[in-house]
Amino acid sequence: xxxxxxxxxxxxxxxxxxxxxxxxxxxxxxxxxxxxxxxxxxxxxxxxxxxxxxxxxxxxxxxxxxxxxxxxxxxxxxxxxxxxxxxxxxxxxxxxxxxxxxxxxxxxxxxxxxxxxxxxxxxxxxxxxxxxxxxxxxxxxxxxxxxxxxxxxxxxxxxxxxxxxxxxxxxxxxxxxxxxxxxxxxxxxxxxxxxxxxxxxxxxxxxxxxxxxxxxxxxxxxxxxxxxxxxxxxxxxxxxxxxxxxxxxxxxxxxxxxxxxxxxxxxxxxxxxxxxxxxxxxxxxxxxxxxxxxxxxxxxxxxxxxxxxxxxxxxxxxxxxxxxxxxxxxxxxxxxxxxxxxxxxxxxxxxxxxxxxxxxxxxxxxxxxxxxxxxxxxxxxxxxxxxxxxxxxxxxxxxxxxxxxxxxxxxxxxxxxxxxxxxxxxxxxxxxxxxxxxxxxxx
Ligand code: NAD
Numbered sequence: 001x002x003x004x005x006x007x008x009x010x011x012x013x014x015x016x017x018x019x020x021x022x023x024x025x026x027x028x029x030x031x032x033x034x035x036x037x038x039x040x041x042x043x044x045x046x047x048x049x050x051x052x053x054x055x056x057x058x059x060x061x062x063x064x065x066x067x068x069x070x071x072x073x074x075x076x077x078x079x080x081x082x083x084x085x086x087x088x089x090x091x092x093x094x095x096x097x098x099x100x101x102x103x104x105x106x107x108x109x110x111x112x113x114x115x116x117x118x119x120x121x122x123x124x125x126x127x128x129x130x131x132x133x134x135x136x137x138x139x140x141x142x143x144x145x146x147x148x149x150x151x152x153x154x155x156x157x158x159x160x161x162x163x164x165x166x167x168x169x170x171x172x173x174x175x176x177x178x179x180x181x182x183x184x185x186x187x188x189x190x191x192x193x194x195x196x197x198x199x200x201x202x203x204x205x206x207x208x209x210x211x212x213x214x215x216x217x218x219x220x221x222x223x224x225x226x227x228x229x230x231x232x233x234x235x236x237x238x239x240x241x242x243x244x245x246x247x248x249x250x251x252x253x254x255x256x257x258x259x260x261x262x263x264x265x266x267x268x269x270x271x272x273x274x275x276x277x278x279x280x281x282x283x284x285x286x287x288x289x290x291x292x293x294x295x296x297x298x299x300x301x302x303x304x305x306x307x308x309x310x311x312x313x314x315x316x317x318x319x320x321x322x323x324x325x326x327x328x329x330x331x332x333x334x335x336x337x338x339x340x341x342x343x344x345x346x347x348x349x350x351x352x353x354x355x356x357x358x359x360x361x362x363x364x365x366x367x368x369x370x371x372x373x374x375x376x377x378x379x380x381x382x383x384x385x386x387x388x389x390x391x392x393x394x395x396x397x398x399x400x401x402x403x404x405x406x407x408x409x410x411x412x413x414x415x416x417x418x419x420x421x422x423x424x425x426x427x428x429x430x431x432x433x434x435x436x437x438x439x440x441x442x443x
Contacts, residue, residue, distance in 0.1 A: 001024050001025070001077075001078070001079065001183075001186065001187055002024075002025045002027075002076055002077045002078055002079070003016070003019055003024050003025065003026045003027070003076075003077045003079045003081065003187070004026075004027050004028075004029060004073050004074065004076045004077035004079070004080045004081065005019075005026060005027070005028045005029065005081040005083055006029050006030075006073070006080070006081065006082050006083060006084055006102045006105075007029075007030060007082070007083035007084035007085070007098075007102075007120070008028045008029075008030040008032075008035055008036070008039060008045070008066065009046070009083065009084075009085065010046055010048065010156075010158055010161065010265070010332070011083040011119055011120070011154050011156065012028060012030075012081070012083030012084070012119075013028065013039075013044075013045075013046065013048075013051070013055070014048065014051065014156060014161045014162065014165055015081060015083055015119060015154070015165065016028040016064060016081075017051060017054050017055050017058055017064060017162075018054070018162065018165040018166055018191075019187070020058035020061070020063040020064035021054050021057070021058055021063075021166075022190035022191070023063065023190070024063065024187065025063055025076075026058075026063060026064050026065070026077075027065050027066075027067060027072070027073060027076040027077065028064065028065070028066050028067075029066070029067050029068065029069075029070065029072075029073035030066070030068060031068065032068075033068050036066045036067065036068050039055075039066040040066050042055070042056055042059070046331065046332075047330060047331035047358045047359075048158065048159070048161050048162065048330070049159065049160070049162070049329055050162040050163075051161070051162060054162065070105050070109065071109055073105075074105065074106050074108075074109035074110055074114075075109070075111075077114075078112075078113065078114060078115060078183065079114075079115050079117055079183060079184075079187060080106055080114050080115070080116045080117065081117045081118075081119055081152075082099055082102045082103070082116065082117065082118045082119060082120055082130070083119040083120060083154070084098035084099060084101075084102055084120055085098055085120070085265075086098070086099060086120045086121055086122055086269075086273075087269060088268075088269045088272050088273065091276060092272035092273060092275055092276045093123070093272075093273060093276040093277075094121070094122060094123050094269070094273045094276075096122065096123070096126060096129065098120075099118065099120055099122060099126065099129075099130065100129065100130070100133050103116065103129075103130040103133035103134050103137075104133050104134075104136075104137055106134060106137075107133060107134040107135070107136065107137025107138055108137045108141070110134075110138075110145050110147065111143075111145060112145060113145065113146045113147060113179075114145075114147045114148075115147070115148045115150055115177075115179070115180045115183050115184070116130060116134065116147060116148070116149045116150065117150045117151075117152045117180075117184070118130060118149065118150065118151050118152065119152055119153065119154045121153060121154075121210050121211070121214075121266065121270055121273075122151075122207060123207070123273060123276075123277050124204050124207045124208050124211075124277060125204065125207070126151075126207060127149045127150075127151050127174070127203045127204075127207065128149075130149045131147075131149045134147055134149070148175060148177040148179060148180040149203070150173060150174065150175040150177070150180045150184065150203070151172075151173070151174035151175070151203045151206035151207050152171070152172065152173050152174070152184065152206070153172055153206060153207070153209060153210030153213075154210075155168065155169070155170070155172075155210075155213060158264065158265075158327070158329070158330040158332055159327060159328060159329030159330045160329070165191070166191060167191070168191060168197055169197065170197050170198075170199050171188050171191065171192065171197050171198045171199065172199050172201065172206050172209050172210075173198060173199070173200050173201070173206065174200075174201050174202055174203035174204070174205060174206025174207060174209075175200065175203060175206075176202060176203070181200060184198075185198065210270075211270055211273065211274045211277070214266055214267055214270040214271070215270065215271060215274050215288055215291070217255055217267065218262055218267040218270070218271050218291050218295070219287065219288075219291050220255040220256055221255065221256075221257075221259075221261075221262045221267075221295070222262075222290070222291040222292075222294035222295050222298070223256070224238070224242065224256040224257065224258045225258050225259070225261070225294055225295070225298045225437070225438075226294050227241060227258070227438070228258035228437045228438025229297075229298075229438065230438075231438040231439075232437075232438050232439070232440070235440070236438075237424075237438070237439050237440060238258050238420075238437065238438030238439060239258075239420060239438075239439060241438075242256055242257070242258070257419075257420070258420060258437045258438050259298070259337075259394075259418055259419050259420065259437055260298060260299060260301050260302050260337040260341070260392060260418030260419070260437065261295045261296075261298035261299035261301070261337045261340075262295055262326075262337075263299075263326030263327075263334070263335040263336040263337050263339075264326040264327065264332060264334060264335055264336070265332060265334040265335070267295075267335075268292075268295070268335040269335070271288055271291055271292050271295075272292060274288050275288045275289055275292065298337075299337045299340040299341075300340060300344070301418070301437060302337070302341050302390055302392070302416050302418045303340070303341050303344040303345065305416050305435040306319070306345070306388070306390065306416055307348070309388070309414060309416075309433065309435070310387070310388075314345060314348040314349060314350040315348065315349035315350070316349060316350070317349075317350045317351070317387040317388075318350065318351040318352075318353055318385060318386045318387055319345055319350055319351070319352055319353065319386055319387060319388055319389075319390050320353050320354075320355075320382040320383045320384075320386035320388070320389045320390065320410070321338065321341075321342070321352050321353065321354035321355070321382065321389075321390050321391075321392060322354075322355060322356075322379055322382065322389065322390070322391045322392065322393070322395075322398050323338060323356055323391055323392040323393025323394070323395055323398065323419075324336060324338045324354055324356035324359040324360065324362075324363050324392065324393065325338075325356055325358065325359035325362075325393050326338075326393070327393060327394075328393055328394055328395045328396065329395075330358070330359070331358045331359040331361070331362045332359075332362070333359055333362045333363060333366060336359075336392070336393075337392055337418065338354075338392040338393065339366075341390065341392060341418075342354075342367075342373070346372050346373075350372070351371075351372040351373070351374070352372060352373050352374070353374045353376060353381075353382045353384070353386055354373070354374070354375055354376070354382060355375070355376050355377070355378060355379045355381065355382040356393065356395070357395055357397060360375045363375060379397060379398065379401065380405065380409065383405075383406060383409040383410050384409055385411060386409075386410055386411065387410070387411050387412055387414070388410060388412055388414035388415065388416060389406060389410060389414070389415045389416070390415075390416040390418070391415070391416070391417045391418055391419055391421060392418050392419070393419065394419040394421060398419075398421060399421055403427075403430045403432070404430070406432075407430060407431060407432065412433075413430075413431050413432045413433060414432065414433040414434075414435075415427065415432050415433070415434050415435070416435045417434065417435065417436040417437075418437065419437075420436045420437055420438075420439065421436075422434065422436070424436060424439050424440055
């Protein structure tokens with residue numbers, strides 16, 4: 001099938017690539033000329049495990065192409081996917097300008113039936129806005145061309161995006177059109193073989209399903225973080241508590257890891273958006289407000305430990321930082337807890353010496369060259385002449401380090417662990433002052 005995908009970010013590029021991998025003829029379009037030029041030359045703009053070889057193979061097979069040409073883009077696919085960003089506006093609402101711009105682009109050029117499929121995470125009612133934008137453009141041209149607007153929220157996880165797309169838990173499609181349903185069934189058939197994973201529903205429910213899923217996951221994280229903060233004050237160990245509650249299948253072990261807060265391009269923005277969506281229909285989303293508040297506090301947690309430990313004076317100190325990305329296996333730095341920490345350390349007059357397996361280019365891109373930020377090539381190099389080690393991301397390479405080396409390299413044997421990677425007792429035996437989240441040291 002011929003498919004056009006607007007947006008070549010984490011969602012658009014993965015969607016286009018996976019669809020091309022199973023044989024669909026995909027044209028990916030972006031307004032970012034440099035991104036498109038790079039993609040045409042086989043340079044992938046993001047780090048996503050397993051993505052590069054599939055892109056290259058699909059390009060070689062002639063099934064994946066890239067363009068900035070909107071005429072070509074609209075002409076290509078009967079299915080037109082929207083996978084552009086929906087960042088937070090100032091009031092927390094999702095900014096729909098990019099989604100609406102794509103709808104207008106399509107409306108200005110379409111000459112035959114199109115199924116416009118929205119993969120971006122958008123507020124409930126956006127499909128209606130997309131329809132209005134399309135109709136507005138068609139009316140302005142004085143043409144009458146049929147179309148459907150479908151909601152097909154994306155549930156992939158950065159870092160595991162290829163597997164999530166290829167073997168989805170579910171494919172949610174919101175539509176009331178039989179024609180669109182048939183097209184989407186055919187499109188997704190290669191990913192839907194062992195059992196039917198396609199869940200059809202009305203458009204508004206599909207739009208809300210995406211927010212409900214992310215809101216639930218963010219709630220789990222803020223819940224365990226709140227319990228961790230309590231554990232800290234009550235002299236309990238949250239890791240033992242986690243073990244104890246996860247055994248109940250109604251709770252489960254997934255997504256209840258305490259830490260220094262959730263980040264990324266989705267949870268923070270989607271929780272804020274659902275609060276705003278609720279406000280617009282005169283409902284106060286109290287639970288979501290609390291989830292957001294707890295996360296805000298949690299992101300300052302590491303800094304609180306650090307200042308307390310050093311008696312409030314961080315001026316002139318250097319901190320080794322392990323992990324910059326908001327989670328392992330991605331280079332995404334959007335809303336990463338490391339950024340809150342780094343910026344607080346700088347404000348207090350400290351320097352940062354950081355290592356991340358893949359997110360250092362992105363960090364450099366965000367902060368530019370500065371005296372108080374040194375990005376180094378190995379985790380060991382980050383320790384040199386540093387006053388303490390701080391861990392922000394649970395990359396595998398940080399899980400079983402050489403503790404003797406850490407101790408002998410750091411100026412002080414102090415570790416602030418925002419991901420609870422080590423055993424407090426063992427760290428004590430090694431001679432470290434060890435801070436982890438909800439594991440005994442109250443601040
Ligand atoms: P992104 O910022 O990585 O990519 C968006 C791309 O869209 C950019 O390359 C941008 O240049 C391009 N773009 C903007 N306007 C355009 C236009 N008019 N025409 C063509 N391209 C245009 O965003 P992302 O992380 O891929 O997220 C996209 C959407 O998917 C968001 O709504 C997000 O909430 C949702 N989502 C993201 C994830 C994730 O893990 N990143 C998962 C599920 C859903």
